[in-house]
Every structure is written in structure tokens, then in C-alpha cells.
Amino acid sequence: MKLQAVKGTHDILPDEQARRRQVLDAVERVLERAGARAITPPMFEYSEVFDKSVGESADLVVQKEMYTFEDRGGRQLTLRPEFTAGVLRAFIEHGMHTLPSPVKLWSTGPLFRAENVQRGRYREFQQVNLEIVGLPHALADAEAIQLMYAALTACGLRNHHIRLGSVGDPEDRASYNAYLREQLGPRSGDLSEASQERLRLNPMRVLDSKSDGDQALLAGLKRPFDMLGEAARAHFDEVRRYLDAWQVPYEVDPAIVRGLDYYRRTAFEAHYQGIGAQSALGGGGRYDGLIERLGGPALPGVGWAFGLERVLDALEQEGAAPGADARPALFLVPLDDEAVAEITTWAIELRGRYRVEHAYQPRNPGKGLREADRSGAAFAALRGSQERDQGVVQVKHLASGRQAAVAPSELGAFLDRELAEGLGA
Ligand code: HAM
Numbered sequence: 001m002k003l004q005a006v007k008g009t010h011d012i013l014p015d016e017q018a019r020r021r022q023v024l025d026a027v028e029r030v031l032e033r034a035g036a037r038a039i040t041p042p043m044f045e046y047s048e049v050f051d052k053s054v055g056e057s058a059d060l061v062v063q064k065e066m067y068t069f070e071d072r073g074g075r076q077l078t079l080r081p082e083f084t085a086g087v088l089r090a091f092i093e094h095g096m097h098t099l100p101s102p103v104k105l106w107s108t109g110p111l112f113r114a115e116n117v118q119r120g121r122y123r124e125f126q127q128v129n130l131e132i133v134g135l136p137h138a139l140a141d142a143e144a145i146q147l148m149y150a151a152l153t154a155c156g157l158r159n160h161h162i163r164l165g166s167v168g169d170p171e172d173r174a175s176y177n178a179y180l181r182e183q184l185g186p187r188s189g190d191l192s193e194a195s196q197e198r199l200r201l202n203p204m205r206v207l208d209s210k211s212d213g214d215q216a217l218l219a220g221l222k223r224p225f226d227m228l229g230e231a232a233r234a235h236f237d238e239v240r241r242y243l244d245a246w247q248v249p250y251e252v253d254p255a256i257v258r259g260l261d262y263y264r265r266t267a268f269e270a271h272y273q274g275i276g277a278q279s280a281l282g283g284g285g286r287y288d289g290l291i292e293r294l295g296g297p298a299l300p301g302v303g304w305a306f307g308l309e310r311v312l313d314a315l316e317q318e319g320a321a322p323g324a325d326a327r328p329a330l331f332l333v334p335l336d337d338e339a340v341a342e343i344t345t346w347a348i349e350l351r352g353r354y355r356v357e358h359a360y361q362p363r364n365p366g367k368g369l370r371e372a373d374r375s376g377a378a379f380a381a382l383r384g385s386q387e388r389d390q391g392v393v394q395v396k397h398l399a400s401g402r403q404a405a406v407a408p409s410e411l412g413a414f415l416d417r418e419l420a421e422g423l424g425a
Pocket of ligand 1: 131
């Protein structure tokens, strides 16, 4: 058998690394400036951590999407399918409730779900995740949404949009679920198999069905949003007032139902047209009660996560240029043996500030310049006996062909000046 990567996993190739890093750097800046601190929970946890948090009707459970295995001591472990459960377990374990409130924690790294693979839906993928713990007020929901929008904007996206809804308080959900059971129960035989299971476990999730038949049965029925209690409705209105005041664009979506059970009240998603059927870049919401369920204090929380691969796909659709740091600033070409030793010394010095590459053997100028071109460098510098006699290197701006003789000790200052003028781009 030919060895290949497992279906639904990807090698992140060198060409993709710079864009990923750029996105993560941009997001880190937005989140850290808002007071969030990084936390990295382990890649696997006792299965209970996820079993207790995601809920028995979550897709992760119903569709058996968790990678669960037994270790040698006979304990059930699960590869993390999301961050929220592990981050909150860590929050409780390290007594972070004593920190000034709210506690904002952000994470990034790989996650694992045994999904049906398609564009935007993989078995190993990466999220950026934020949790804001400790505030029951709508202000925290609004801040979370604002930060999600700002983080996606900082990645370089232009055409993302936020959908905002509410799944209500537990009693609103209970009455909506009772309503759906009443409406759909008599016709449940006409529902898809997955939706019949959802109707049994958490009827609200039927709304998320991709089946046309299911959607036809739902047409004309009320949405969770139409049955919100007074408190949840007031909370929702307040979230909107903040977002309006901050001019965060969003649209109200009365049919938002999330794939995880722990949400209450505010639920939101960020979407993007043009990345296939999986148009959700990210999603989140409020999850009061979850920390208690995991054995911690009765603290409220709100958070979100977006999928890095989907954001990168969207950026590609927008034709965003890859980062300039993916390319060397300078490619040094030795024209004789003595120059090999010289240019390697300069390269090591210049690498304190710039990406610098070089040929490893003497080249003739034509071949050296072609090599420099292929590396994508902004500048090439040639050094041979003639340059040595004059105490310089011949520097060439590869895009324009413009040349200059520069003293080796001045190369750093030369690059500072030239690249500041945007010639590196
Ligand atoms: P989620 O909606 O399950 O929420 O995932 C959030 C995002 O992760 C999705 O919108 C999508 O972009 C990405 N994603 C999920 N599954 C896959 C997959 N199989 N392949 C590629 N991308 C995927 C959560 O995970 C919640 N923990 C978010 C949250 C944080 N809620 C409160 N705090």
C-alpha cells in the first residue's frame, strides 16, 4: 500500500505556513489587546470532560464524531473535538475563578472530529477559540461578538458577516422542543433518519437539517426565536444595542441552532459565501451552567471559535496576497571560493533582521541571478574578486533590474531603507 495521509487530515506545506502564521499573529494581537490570555489545554482528556459538556444530543455524540480510545490503564480518553470543555476544565482545576472577572482565555491548535469529509469539514482541523468567563451581562456577549468580527477582519477578510440569534433560556428551549414534538411527532416517519433521532433527543436540532424533505416539514413552523421568554428577549435586545452602538454589522437570524447543546440565550455564527456548503467560519454563544456541570463554581460564560482552514479558504477566495515574509529579502551569490566564506558570514549577521538566503557554491553571475529569482527574493547581491577589490557587493533589485554598489557593512542599512519604501513587496 502506498503510504498517504489519513483521509480528512492535511500536511501543512511550507507555502501555506506564512499565511497561517500571519492569520494567527493578527488574531493574537486583537485578542491580547482585549485582555485575553493564551491557554493550551492538552490534546486529549478523560472522555467525561467532553461527555459532560457537549450534551447528549450534540452532533459529536449523535453522529459518533469523537475519537475515543482506551489507554493501557483501561481509562477512556478522547482527542479534543473542541476547546471549550478542556479550557473550562483547566479553569476549574487551576482555581481561575479567583482571578479578576471576567477571565478571557484564548486558544489555538488542532482538534479532531470523525466527520464525513468534505470541503471545510476535516478530521483534523484547527480552531482559534475565545472564552469570556464570569459576566452574566449582555455586554460580555456583545464583546465576544465584536472580538470575533474584529479578529476575522484582522485576518484580512472583507466579506464575512455575523448572524445573531438566541436559543433562549432552558425553559424556553423546553417549551419550543415540546412545540416541535407536537408539530412533527405525527409526521416523524417522513423525517430523515438523523432528524428522527434529533426529534427524540433535542427537537430543536431538526432545524439544522440539510434535507429538503425535513425543511419542507418545518416550513411555516415557529422558530426558537419566536418563543423566547421575557428575560432572554431582553438580553438579546441589549446585546443588539451594544453591537449597534459599536457599529458591528450583523443580521438577526431567528433560526440559529448550534450543533452543541451547552448554549443558552445568545447564539451566533460568522459566515462567508463562496467556501462551499460549510459556510460557517465560526460560531459561539453563551453557556451559563456549563462550568457548574463540569464541577466548578456557578459562573456564566460566553465564547466562540472559528475554523482556521475555512478562514484560509475564504482569504484565498478574496485573492489576498500571501505575506511578504514568505520571501527572502536578499539572496547572496558568491562568484568565487573566497566569496562563499564572506557571504555566509554576512548572511548570518543579516538574519538578525531579515530573511536571507544564498548559493552554497561559486556561481557565474547569470546562474546566480536566476537562482535568486527563483527564491522569490527582493534583492540579489553578487560578490567576486572585482567587488572585493572595490570593497563592495553589487546589489540588484530583481523586479526592476536597478543596481547599486553597497559596502558589505552597509547591507543591513541598505535593506532597511529600501524595504521601508515597499520595494520588497
Ligand atoms: P463549532 O461550531 O463546533 O463550535 O466549531 C466552530 C468552528 O470550527 C466551525 O464554525 C468551523 O469553522 C470549525 N470547524 C468545526 N468542525 C470542523 C471540521 N470538522 N473541519 C473544519 N472546521 C471545523 C465549537 O467548537 C465551540 N466550542 C465554540 C465555542 C467556544 N462556543 C463557546 N465557546
